[in-house]
Amino acid sequence: MSTGPGATSAPGPNTPDSPAAVTATAQSAKSSTFSSLRIRNYRLFASGAIVSNTGTWMSRITQDWLVLSLTGSSAAVGITTALQFLPMLLFGLYGGVIADRYPKRRMLFFTQGALGLCGLALAVLTLSGEVQVGHVYLIAFLLGMVTVVDNPTRQTFVSEMVGPDQVRNAVSLNSANFHSARLIGPAVAGVLISTVGSGWAFLINGLAFLAPITGLLLMRTGELHKVERVPRGKGQLREGLHYVASRPELIWPIVLIGFVGTFGFNFPIWLTAFADEVYHAGAGTYGFLNTLMAVGSVAGALLTARRGSVRLRILVGAALLFGVLEIAAALSPSYWLFALLMIPTGMAALTVNTTANASIQMATDPAMRGRVMSLFMMVFVGGTPLGAPIVGWITDTFGARIGFAFGGLISLLAAATVGLVLARVGGLRLSVGWHHGHPRVRFVPREEKRERELATVA
Template sequence: MNGLRGAELLGGKLPIKKLSNKLIENFPALKYKYFRYFLAGQCVSLMGTWIQRTAQQWVFYSITKSAFLLGILGVFQFTPMLLFSLFAGVFVDRFPKKKLLLITQFLQMLQAFVFAILILSGHIKYWHVLILAGIYGIVQTFDMPTRQSFFIELVGKEDLISAIGMNSTIVNIARILGPAISGIILLKLGPVFCFAINGFSFIAVMIGLMSIKSYQVNIRKQNCNIIKDIIDGLKYIKSQKVILTSVILMLIVGTFAFNNEVIIPVYVKEVLHKSAGVYSTLLTASGIGALIGSVKFASNKKRRSNVIFTSALILSMCLIIQGFIHTYYISILILTAYGFFNIIFMASVNSTIQINSSDEYRGRAVSVYSLVLVGTTPIGNLFAGTVGQYLGANMSFLSCGIITLVLMSIMFFYLKRV
């Protein structure tokens, strides 16, 4: 009786029902049951991933005490994306994405457990970390384009932008909570627990995937000539001006503006003279900004044509300003703004490429997106790590920001003339 009366006071609708309708109205991808299953599994898995990523950078720098080698770690982790992304795109277009994702999740789980065992043994060396980072990079080369291309099969093209925005939202919730949790675990329990937790977290996403029973499967007819498929995909991207422009802009920003995981550990130790807690806080600040940006992107129904350029230019200015900062609290504010415009830029480029790609070429188009987003990271990490080693973390922030700003400005005026 009391329950019915409460419902009447709420206009005849239960608060949960009202909340559900409101969420679906703002985030239409949530109306698809199997997308929700996949998203729920990703929530848990991504949390573990960010716990491990934070711990990995800290453990490696604690072992080596070298900003240059920290840059080399990025080279090992992201070079596979540079070398094999185009081949991965062909596989994504040829095989069921659900099966590919189950394989990649299982392999990442094994990598995390091996990491934990090595740390537990007390004999972990820096070259162990480099090899495991390389293995992770190979698996991610196939996982990333598969995951991104899977969204459209779960929700369709109409609600793809919402799905990308929702995925970005959970990624950035993990970016906020993951480093914070990792910092606590590093201080209280030690790094082995960070890697073990990540290993177990992959079970959730595998359960979510196995719960998906039916969805729109896009598989193109297999051609035994993989090189021909790669060339056809590149020709297709070249013929599509919108996709090609988005890829070039992602190449610039992905190379020079996405190196904070290499710079921040050095900045915390050498400039702020702080410990793991501050390191995780700065990463969390960036994650909070990215979370706000992803929610805004997912719920914003109007797309502005200049949002990619605007967000990239502001992103580069954040890095330039951070290059002059030696204060902890101001760094939190700047990195929060950086995180906001970072995700607006990435989600805008991602959705632009997928919406403008045909089903036949989407896997290869997304693999090229992955290539320029992550595959160029070894170049950027090596550059940022080298500058940090010889000129300091502040100069590393500054140089990355200036290069990004100059190259984006050149592209803007070139396209305006064309």
């Protein structure tokens, strides 16, 4: 059974530096950074997404600040985040089964419309002055329920629009799209909160979902790449889990992204706490810090889009760097150093996310992709209900710096552990030496290291 687009045989052990570590190689090396945008259906998808993503970022920033204003608690922000992602933890695999079973374009009409209605409901409550933290909790949970189906459907619909040769490029451009909106959304949200109030940001977010719905309507269905839908049957969840568990190139990236997502991606908690408690600033500063992270994220996404291959060593290295940068930001003595560190932190975070996403999609059979991606998102996003309250409590109890450093330390340890496991699975050893007068640390096959040792003795 093929492991996915571009694969020619069943997968073997995958490691950071071996040829097998190339989870998949884009078959069109000649692809440019924006090659997927040559495809009309994907252009429509991306155009609608930039509008809705901008509204989503406005809503996220506004929601976090609204909860902090209503409660004065970083833990409450963590609870809101946890409620939004709890459905993914509880029901994420079922969303993948639905994505594999039903036409994805048709499902996206319903999910995108439902997300827009949630935004409009929160706008009405806020503009009327009746909003309470319980309302925000409820709508966050409803958003999470819709996302259970929307996320794997949207992720796997990409391959139907662009075909297997462009999956890596399209996944990277999706990330660039999402984080480009982050350059605009937080800044606009900060202005709206300070001038006319939070309700208007929620209203704009609700209306923004008309853009992706319009894009879906204008698509040429005859140009979509046909994917066989999975018929209704028993044991499909177990089949998906067994499929992932038997493939190291799938299970270990998912394990890594689970730890990083659960403990390292709690930026709403940390950045609100730093803006409010450490730097004694307002919503504008919170929006500005998010915008700086977005600058790095966009740069990371565009760099990833240019790569001709997806390697697990890039994933492990980016996760290591991400942990180090979070710890460095937590310990930074000044506001401007903290702010500047948000740029490379955003770049590393985006590289982790995009590399894991693309490598898993490209190593998975099309008929299994919905279930595999739902497991990926369940672990990545669904871990937040477990991590966010813990990180929120640590941040409230010991301060923003300790909370941020804790998340970075967990990410660092997880990356180091998974990297060593992948090296062991692939028969690699750590090699420390000198190259042209400079120290070099890399993984090499055990046989190569043994040969060099024997040569040295001889």
